[in-house]
Amino acid sequence: MxxxxxxxEEIVTKVHRHWVFIALQVVYVVLLAVVPxxxxxxxxxxxxxxxxxxxxxxxxxxxxxxxxxxxxxxxQFWTTYYMDIWVVTxxxxxxxxxERLFTxxxxxxxxxxxxxxxxxxxGTWATFFKYGSVIVQSAGAxxxxxxxxxxxxxxxxxxxxxxxx
Amino acid sequence: MLQTPAVPVLPxxxxxSLGALSGISVHVTFDPVILTVLLALVGIFVATLSVMxxxxxxxxxxxxxxxxxxxxxxxxxxxxxxxxxxxxILIA
Numbered sequence: 001m002x003x004x005x006x007x008x009e010e011i012v013t014k015v016h017r018h019w020v021f022i023a024l025q026v027v028y029v030v031l032l033a034v035v036p037x038x039x040x041x042x043x044x045x046x047x048x049x050x051x052x053x054x055x056x057x058x059x060x061x062x063x064x065x066x067x068x069x070x071x072x073x074x075x076q077f078w079t080t081y082y083m084d085i086w087v088v089t090x091x092x093x094x095x096x097x098x099e100r101l102f103t104x105x106x107x108x109x110x111x112x113x114x115x116x117x118x119x120x121x122x123g124t125w126a127t128f129f130k131y132g133s134v135i136v137q138s139a140g141a142x143x144x145x146x147x148x149x150x151x152x153x154x155x156x157x158x159x160x161x162x163x164x165x
Numbered sequence: 166m167l168q169t170p171a172v173p174v175l176p177x178x179x180x181x182s183l184g185a186l187s188g189i190s191v192h193v194t195f196d197p198v199i200l201t202v203l204l205a206l207v208g209i210f211v212a213t214l215s216v217m218x219x220x221x222x223x224x225x226x227x228x229x230x231x232x233x234x235x236x237x238x239x240x241x242x243x244x245x246x247x248x249x250x251x252x253x254i255l256i257a
Contacts, residue, residue, distance in 0.1 A: 004226075014227060050190045057256025058195040064249030065207045071242045072214045075235075079218055083225060101217050 006091060013159055015086040018131035018151040025077040033070050037063065076101065086147050088156070090163060093136060095147065109145050113138045117160050119153040136160065200254045207250075211243060 005011070043049040054062075080098045087094040093114075095107040114136055121132035132153040136145040150156060218239065222232040 011227075048189060052190065052192045054193055054195065055257060057253045058200060059253070061200045061204070061250045061253030061257060062195065064246045064253055065203055068207055068211055068243065068246035068250065071239075071246060072211050072218075075218055075239050076214065078235075079221055083221065085227065087227060101221060 005089065009089050009091050012088045012090055012163060013156070015088070015147065015150050015156055016082060017084055017149045018129060020125075020129045020131065021149060022078060022081040025081070026074070029070050029074045029077070033067060036066065086150070086156075088159060088163070093145065093147075093160065095145070107145065109136060109138050111160070111163050114160065114164055115139055117157045117164075119157045121153065134160070195257065197254050197257050200250075200257055204247075204250050204254065208247070211247075215239070215243065 040051070044051055080100055083096060083098040083104070085096050087096070091111055093109045093111065095105075095109075097105045097107070099105075116137040118135045118137075119132055120135060121127055121130075126132050129151075131149055131151050134147040134150065134153045134156050136147070137143065138145060147153075147156065219236055222236055225232055
């Protein structure tokens with residue numbers, strides 16, 4: 001991905017999706033990491049199931065391999081979260097939209113084509129965690145440009161509005 | 166000839182468990198060969214994933230310092246978990 005800035009173009013701000021969206025995936029990975037070990041100890045301590053044939057070495061090897069797989073998945077989640085980014089420069093808004101690895105879309109809108117900027121915070125969770133969308137109306141063929149699930153959408157709207165004037 | 170009467174050996178309370186009572190016993194054997202095959206399979210998976218992740222991190226046009234640090238943390242974790250698995254196989 002090569003995205004050169006124009007001459008004299010400066011990055012004003014970079015915005016990621018709200019942290020709550022990666023937190024949910026972190027909880028998911030942590031549960032997957034903890035549950036097998038907890039289940040094993042719970043079942044063996046209470047004697048409900050008696051495992052035989054798993055010694056310390058095999059346990060360490062299996063645990064290490066399981067955590068290795070989850071480690072990889074965690075960084076994959078983090079990468080698709082963190083690379084989903086909106087970059088506001090003094091001339092453009094650049095949206096790098098990562099769905100998953102090797103699947104991304106880059107949209108660019110020039111600030112001089114922006115006609116209107118609005119914010120939308122919808123729902124209880126969005127209000128509680130303070131995340132929402134910024135909708136940028138442009139004069140081009142792509143009439144609406146939505147920056148979704150970001151923290152402090154009003155701050156970004158104000159920053160874009162200042163750059164427009 | 167004097168013979169002692171056969172006394173049934175009963176488990177002491179410490180040996181009685183719900184599992185023993187209900188008769189549930191799971192016998193799983195992971196010999197070092199199976200563990201080594203598992204390590205190889207997981208190793209192939211993680212190596213492929215690592216190449217993909219590092220490919221993306223190095224090509225990202227913003228925040229290159231952060232992604233360099235992330236690459237170090239990621240590889241450190243990979244080596245720690247592989248080392249744990251290898252040590253486990255050697256013990257087994």
